[in-house]
Amino acid sequence: MNPRYLLLALVLILGVAPLLLPPYYVTLLNYIGLYTLVVLGLVLLTGVGGMTSFGQAAFVGLGAYTTAYLTTAEQLPAWLAWAGASPWLTLVVGIALTALVAMVLGAMTLKLSGHYLPLGTIAWGLSLYYLFGTLESLGGHTGVSGLPSISVFGYALDKGEKIYYLIWVVLALAMLITRNLLDSREGRAIRALKGGQVMAESMGVNTFRSKMVIFVISAVFAALSGWLYAHTQRFVNPTPFGLNMGIDYLFMALIGGVGSVWGALLGAGILTMLKQWLQDLLPHLLGNNGNYEAIVFGVLIVLLMQRAPGGLWPMLVRLMPQRYRSRKTLPPEAADSPALARRQLPEHGQLILQARNVTRRFGGLVANNDMNLEVHAGEILALIGPNGAGKSTMFNQLSGVDTPTSGDVLFMGQKINGTTSRKVAALGMSRTFQHVKLLPTMSVLENVAIGAHLRGSKGVVAAALHLDRQEECRLLNEARHQLQRVGLGEFLYEEAGSLALGQQRILEIARALCADPCLLLLDEPAAGLRLKEKEALGILLSRLRSEGMAILLVEHDMDFVMGLVDRVVVMEFGQRIAQGLPEEVQKDPVVLEAYLGGAE
Incomplete structure (x- = not known):
């Protein structure tokens, strides 16, 4: 199906959702949007680039804590005082800081291969998580409260149904940017990583650069989600940014289809709703003693991976009639495109x-x-x-x-x-x-x-x-x-x-x-x-x-x-x-x- 039609349908449905749904479900949709933004980064990093990361939750925390600190600190250094004036300015600082941290961490971990790469992401993910809970300036394990709401042209987004539209507009833009990137020369270079470094380098692809590009983009998406999360909750503590949440993000990607942009949304939606339903239903069936939802959820994940190892979105696409499936074709204007410049071949016998x-x-x-x-x-x-x-x-x-x-x-x-x-x-x-x-x-x-x-x-x-x-x-x-x-x-x-x-x-x-x-x-x-x-x-x-x-x-x-x-x-x-x-x-x-x- 043409992604443009899906995007249009999504916009129409989500546009009226806060008007028809109770606040509880609007809150769930907010979480789905925030989670999808993080999982989009994993689509690039894991599904397309072939690099498994357990540390995305730490980047979410980096974006959240950056804005929390800058907007609530009583006194900022003179050189940084300008950033505390507005959450929009803290977003700029958060993205810049996250990109810098991602480049440093990427330089240390992206040259690792095999199981060492995911282990490396676990290591720095845990390090950032414990850093958030250790620094007194960040509130320790108690966290930071009293964050201001985001304002758009003077209109305060101080309720879930108000910030809802900002979350989903940001997500729609991120999905569009991700699809544009994959549908390009740079996107093919990123996809070539899965064909092996030798093949990609022999075709002229700078594989380390391509890895770094998607690592930084995925980190920025996560930080953007953290910024939105912080100003939605107006409170931040380390709990949502630990290894458990990093694993959940990977599960979302796997459920939906780790190589699919639309799979990111599907996976985030299914896991979020499924967790809520299990938490509500199982105590009535099995009692309140024990985390039965975690056990049932784990079994369901295993069954899903057996039946649909590529995720649910690719399975749904296969069930669609052929005429509705989207595939990359030559644009009509390609036939009239000027030919690429050609190399002058050496003289015969040289x-x-x-x-x-x-x-x-x-x-x-x-x-x-x-x-x-x-x-x-x-x-x-x-x-x-x-x-x-x-x-x-x-x-x-x-x-x-x-x-x-x-x-x-x-x-x-x-x-x-x-x-x-x-x-x-x-x-x-x-x-x-x-x-x-x-x-x-x-x-x-x-x-x-x-x-x-x-x-x-x-x-x-x-x-x-x-x-x-x-x-x-x-x-x-x-x-x-x-x-x-x-x-x-x-x-x-x-x-x-x-x-x-x-x-x-x-x-x-x-x-x-x-x-x-x-x-x-x-x-x-x-x-x-x-x-x-x-x-x-x-x-x-x-x-x-x-x-x-x-x-x-x-x-x-x-x-x-x-x-x-x-x-x-x-x-x-x-x-x-x-x-x-x-x-x-x-x-x-x-x-x-x-x-x-x-x-x-």
């Missing part, structure tokens, strides 16, 4: 890539030993060898994923030893992967558009405010062009995960071409392809070669390789044992013995 005496050791294991090879513009070079020969290690060193222990790798005459794969991509090298790396739930078009990341320049602010539409049309149009070029033009809007393995490999080639490289590194591109698909791939690679592109491929299909490439380099046990024309290599007795099963 040396593009050179490996000189490259050695890579892993402790006592020598994966590559004194390896040499050269790739020239307008040629296809094959790197072949038996399993375990060291081809993948060599491939990673050439593309900037790994660094040689000794020796040099030169690309376009520039030494790239130790250079990140992101910077290597910017120089004009693009690659595919032995094991396909893509975003299965994203469309084929958007997957390929990730490859054009370095060909755009619009940042987070432009994306959030939808000021990047012209550039976005050009990037998507380039992705469409490359998909048509490789024969996948009819699958633009299909989910990438629904394609056959062979088609996914072709998609990776289209994504690599979208970066406009002068050197293409292909890791087993023909694996999983049928005969006709291999023939089409061979035609494509031959056409790219004729245009002046240099291609290095690792491949096990000898029929495909020998009928296509210009030269072959053969590896065994990390060393080069032969190189030359395909027909020469096929007759080399050393190669026959090592790779093709032995000479007769």
